Amino acid sequence: MSRPQRTAAILVAAGRGLRAGGGGPKQYREIGGQTVIFRAMAPFSNHPQLSHVQPVLHLDDLAMFSTAVRGLRHEPPAGGGATRQQSVCAGLEALNAHKPDIVLIHDAARPFVSSEVISRAIEAASRSGAAIPVVPVTDTVKLVDASGHIEATPDRARLRIAQTPQAFRFDVILDAHRRAAREGRADFTDDAALAEWAGLTVATFEGDVANMKMTTPEDFLREEARLASQLGDIRIGTGYDVHAFGAGNHVMICGVKVPHSKGFLAHSDGDVGLHALVDAILGALADGDIGSHFPPSDPQWKGASSDRFLKYAVDRVAAHGGRIANVEVTMICERPKIGPLRDVMRARIAEISGVDISRVAVKATTSERLGFTGREEGIAATASATIRLPWNDKAGSL
Template sequence: MKANTTGIVVVAAGRGERAGASIEGPKQYRRIGGRSVIVHTLERFLAWKDAGPIIVVIHGDDRALFEEARSTLTSDANITTVIGGATRQQSVRAGLQAMKDKNVQHVMIHDAVRPFIDHVTLDRIATMLADGAAAVLPAAPVTDTLKRGNLDGTVAETVSRERLYGAQTPQSFDFQTILDAHERAAAENRDDFTDDAAIAEWAGVPVRIAESSSENVKLTTRQDINMADQTLSGQHRMDGALPDVRTGNGYDVHRLEPGDGVWLCGIFIPHHLKLNGHSDADVALHALTDALLATCGAGDIGDHFPPSDPQWKGAASHIFLKHAAEIVRKNGGTIMNADVSLIAEAPKIGPHRQAMREKLAETLSISLERCSVKATTNEQIGFVGRNEGIAAIATATVIYRNDTP
């Protein structure tokens, strides 16, 4: 097979109700082994020697979720995204249409929530396509005894499992053949197909079976996701490679002076004093910026935004924090937690804590539950106790890929 003639369509536009609601979003964005499901899936294809262009079909509401996941990939140069439709069939068709100008001969259509596809199966499929197969279905032989039930809940009969297979993905095809079949189905208002092999069968295309592994499971329920997380965690232990969890700390303090309010965690709080600093003097975001940079040895805030540089005079400190988060992700890190402790006699932090957490979550592109803001006084001791300044201590937890230096 010629290099880069096999395109990959990864279908990631579903809502996955059976997996239950989660603050992390639909199941393709849930974390297993410290990274989102879709990242594990894409990495399998990115590492495959014969992978050509990759089209990821996402839901219109998931742009930010996908970009956050994408930022943790080892490489994304070969990936483009399109918005899917109301059904899987419509989403696949959108992905195939986006592939038309990619000059591919074959296409593999894969569920984003099948993160355990192996290269042996991909090679087997690719060989069958190169040998002239117009459609190839990876499938695992059915091993369970099958029963057909009555309407009253009793068993009607035992069904022979001989020559029965469980269909998997990537279902793979001659590109023009499957595109034509999808276009014909759309033109005839046929939207009842459960997979792409069924469309090929309907269009009269012979579908060959490529035996696959039972490990190529589709993550459908919350239990599936939990088991996948345990599997990946177990792999780390068996490989002798513990998860690369790093914790960074940051501390900052700014002097108070007469003014109209203070910026803390990206939120402006009216007050009769303000914090003195070259930027907006947001002591909390400065400390958290240092904490993130510490997890990958990237210096401190002054190295990246020196106070001697006039362009940062009065700058909003969320710029600094977002920059630190980008550095972490480019180094292979996934931000797991951000914790800020403010030490101040005034103003009161409690009424603004939720807004502060929401601002941290927005700036770092992580879920709200991973952001913590706390506050305490200094019991009228020292410069904080005398209301001369505000201090902040921040801690950031980041998981890095095991191949990160």
């Protein structure tokens, strides 16, 4: 009985991408609230037919990469070379230990690749051994000489724009890359050109006009505007939580350990600020409340750190294709004093939720010595969250 076909992917992310502006490699810039590289890698990491996802990057970017793709499945990154061709070869060598049958090679600068294109790539490579996605040329193309004079007008009916992921039998494209390296050929701009040079017949399959490469600042401005226009469904949710004091020497507030003469009586760590914020986000999604997702009757949440709850709620927004516009938490207590730690708490919420700190507010007030908070029997918190979802998204249905 033959084993099932194994398919892997290489994500090429070693370039510096400085033409895109922004002061750093373009693959780590955000677009629509997510990094380019996260958007490019996620469809591969989540695709059921892919056994391995091999990133290739400039190793100086390793910390930036780890932050940018947190939560995505991938192999340990391989170090890239001075050219794209060298980086792909490094990725192929890294994958060689896994011996995949098919490999897909994708540029990290293409953040809008779809699962459907990936499936078509796998099918095409399985059938032909070498295949690339293409889209028709819609403009008239001119061939010009060194002086800028027109030499010819090619028939655009036969022209295609090449995209990635380009898909090949693994052993064949690995041999072709090794041969090119031995012979000092390092001038191929894509893997299809290298495959043609090696004598392979390369087939084509239907690409996707949305699967464009991010190259210039104008590309980022255009796509940011396009994504923003799709996220027109603005939702607002509110949350409230309260915990009584008990024995202890600290309390957790908005993800920060705060020294105090007492602790919280709670099933988890009792972080009222994060609990209220989780409820606000889930409320904006019409997706229940914190108790329905993390019931206090479940022993696995005993003493749990509340940053897990907030990350879960944020991931629920992302699963709907949405983004968080801003969040606000108001603490109600006499002590401990929140003001000196306000910005530390803002930074911690921003870190957990993956939003810019400018979109996070933490406030505090007292109850003028009235009620249980005034008697210092506990702490209360309110929160609000504004999220943006795509139109027609069925929030609450996950």
